[in-house]
Amino acid sequence: MSSGAETTDPAQAPRPQFHVRCARELFEALESPDGSIRLAALQAVRNAPGTALSFGLHAKRALVDVLLSQAERFRGDLEWLHWIGALAAFRDPRIARLFASLITTESHTELLFALAHYLRAEPTDPIRIQLGAALMQNECVARARAVALVLAASPCLSTGEALRIGLLEPGDETPLPVFSAASGEWLNELGGPFQLEAQLELRRQGASTLAALVGHWDRLVESAKKWLLEWAAEIDADLVFDPTREVLTKKSNGLILPALEAAASLKRSPADLDGVIIPLLDHNEELVRRAAVMACRSALNWRLFFENEPSALVRQAFIAKIMVQEGWEAVSFALQQLASPDWRIRAAAADGLLSFGKPGVRAAFTLLPEASEPVRIGIARMVIHLADEELLDEFVRHCSLAGST
Numbered sequence: 001m002s003s004g005a006e007t008t009d010p011a012q013a014p015r016p017q018f019h020v021r022c023a024r025e026l027f028e029a030l031e032s033p034d035g036s037i038r039l040a041a042l043q044a045v046r047n048a049p050g051t052a053l054s055f056g057l058h059a060k061r062a063l064v065d066v067l068l069s070q071a072e073r074f075r076g077d078l079e080w081l082h083w084i085g086a087l088a089a090f091r092d093p094r095i096a097r098l099f100a101s102l103i104t105t106e107s108h109t110e111l112l113f114a115l116a117h118y119l120r121a122e123p124t125d126p127i128r129i130q131l132g133a134a135l136m137q138n139e140c141v142a143r144a145r146a147v148a149l150v151l152a153a154s155p156c157l158s159t160g161e162a163l164r165i166g167l168l169e170p171g172d173e174t175p176l177p178v179f180s181a182a183s184g185e186w187l188n189e190l191g192g193p194f195q196l197e198a199q200l201e202l203r204r205q206g207a208s209t210l211a212a213l214v215g216h217w218d219r220l221v222e223s224a225k226k227w228l229l230e231w232a233a234e235i236d237a238d239l240v241f242d243p244t245r246e247v248l249t250k251k252s253n254g255l256i257l258p259a260l261e262a263a264a265s266l267k268r269s270p271a272d273l274d275g276v277i278i279p280l281l282d283h284n285e286e287l288v289r290r291a292a293v294m295a296c297r298s299a300l301n302w303r304l305f306f307e308n309e310p311s312a313l314v315r316q317a318f319i320a321k322i323m324v325q326e327g328w329e330a331v332s333f334a335l336q337q338l339a340s341p342d343w344r345i346r347a348a349a350a351d352g353l354l355s356f357g358k359p360g361v362r363a364a365f366t367l368l369p370e371a372s373e374p375v376r377i378g379i380a381r382m383v384i385h386l387a388d389e390e391l392l393d394e395f396v397r398h399c400s401l402a403g404s405t
Helices: 023-030 035-047 050-053 065-074 082-088 092-104 108-117 125-136 141-151 161-166 183-190 197-204 207-214 220-233 237-250 253-264 271-282 288-296 303-306 313-336 341-356 357-365 373-386 390-405
Strands: none
Touching: 023 035, 023 065, 035 050, 035 082, 065 092, 082 092, 082 108, 092 108, 092 125, 092 141, 108 141, 125 141, 125 161, 141 161, 161 197, 183 197, 183 313, 183 373, 197 220, 207 220, 207 237, 207 271, 220 237, 220 253, 237 253, 253 271, 253 288, 271 288, 271 373, 288 313, 303 313, 313 341, 313 357, 313 373, 341 357, 341 373, 357 373, 357 390, 373 390
């Protein structure tokens, strides 16, 4: 038996070549004080585990005895992983017990999955309790994922274990329970390291699960509350009306924005809700001010707000609000903003005029005689957006007249 461990990489020192003919020579190499000899012997064992095992005993010790002893000796050193790799080539109850212990305590990702690969072929009953605890802990994500591989085919899983394995190892073997059948377990996952996987699966269950989740609002962590508000804003914001009012009343910083977005999506909004939204028009964050503008349904003097607003992003929202509230009477205001030097304001004004269709675009043609190039480009984009040949001809004529004067 030889190591076969020579390297062709000139940047690495070559490992010594040696040949062993018996257990004594192999064990001496594995226990050599020279690290390069130890690693060469380990490589030889990994290359030909059957041959190494066939050497039998020496001094009443077998190969696995030596490997286990050395693995314990070098635990925590860089060399340790080489010993674990060598042990993985053999099936022995002592190795299984060691690996079961390591998978519940170590955090190195590559090591954990190597241990899991070994333990999948071992009976899990003797270590079932430890594996269950390792699966359900939240401190080490890699450990939970590795143990999920080991327990995926286990016939006796608790509801919580089945749910976590289903989230981490989706497949037909572990179908996920609906939220109503395992609400406590789902809420645990929504507050843990696999909340994104849980959110994805709960979304697939539809509006009935959304409605059920709202009933557990007080048990949700903030990140889950934010996700719930965002989900409701997409499909049925009325389901989260009470949480939305609560967030806006308490001004919960991390939830104000999704709550305002949900409020803007309500089918019907009671007038008193604007009472907690209007103060947010003066919030120090522009995204919150913008969302408050979009959610507010009161008839306010939006032009005054527009004039006093420093943020172009929020001013865009004010333009949209003014166009909706004032209708055609806001066309002159939109034309003024269409000549703004800020492209974002021009874009918002163009959107407002486009909401009136061809009459809105024709109103913009009145700017063409003295329009700057950016304004003309903006109007041209409006014409292109409507894809109307008659309107295109009118635009060309106006531009020709402007160029001849």
